[in-house]
Amino acid sequence: LAEVTVKSRILNTLALVPKGQVISYGKLADLAGLPKRARMVSKYLKQAEEPINWHKVVRSDGKIAFPAGSLQAQEQCQRLMAEGIVIRKNKVNMSIYAWQPDIYTLLAKLEY
DNA sequence: CATCTGACCTAAT
């Protein structure tokens, strides 16, 4: 896969996450057709130019990936709360907020 | 080629 398609797959998939919901790094990689590449997601999020929904990406257990209390963590919390998401102990409840898309309509939208 | 490094993940303790 060309580098550019890897990046676009990730960002295109991320763009589909509905307001008020989140997704984990690993799940985003899976949905983007890049299994076992959670770390690539973080890499491309860091590179990406605004505006993207980077704040919707959290760890598989719902925790914010940035160090607690860091400026970036604060920014992410702020953005998530702005969407109505409740955060406690630096983490979101994945059983409530994790995006669970219908895989078939998703594949149709992404066209691959 | 060997090692290290990450906005990671899972399973086990």
Place this chain on the structure above:
DNA sequence: GATTAGGCCAGAT
């Protein structure tokens, strides 16, 4: 829950 160990992948050194 918190921590650890091992796994994982791609880039950088």
